[in-house]
Amino acid sequence: MRSRLRRALADAIKARDHEAVSALRSALAAIDNAEAVDAQTAPPVGAATAEVASSVAGVGAAEVPRRALTESEVETLVRAEVAERLAAADDYEHHDQPEHARRLRREAEVLRRHLPDAERA
DSSP, rough: HHHHHHHHHHHHHHHHHHHHHHHHHHHHHHHHHSSSGGGGGGGSSSOOOSTTTTTTSSTTTTTOOOOOHHHHHHHHHHHHHHHHHHHHHHHHHTTTTTHHHHHHHHHHHHTTTTSSHHOOO
């Protein structure tokens, strides 16, 4: 799914589709953030060298692999992005901001197109 989103982002940039670019960049950023290293798995700080305070000693000692998301976790994140946009669009409608609501609904539709067929309903 991530590769489909990246390809769609490149196409949206070429087409100068600002709403699609915004939605796709946001979804990809949410995926990247979800893959961030858990702070509990990072090496402990305090084995500092005299040169750099609060650093971890040794070349590569602070290297920790990022979390790898499954395809279903990525789909869950994209579904959450769609739901978030639709809820915000409803709020904008409620506050008489139809243009903002339209933009958010368009972004939600862009993301929804990249979900598996069963999730579109």
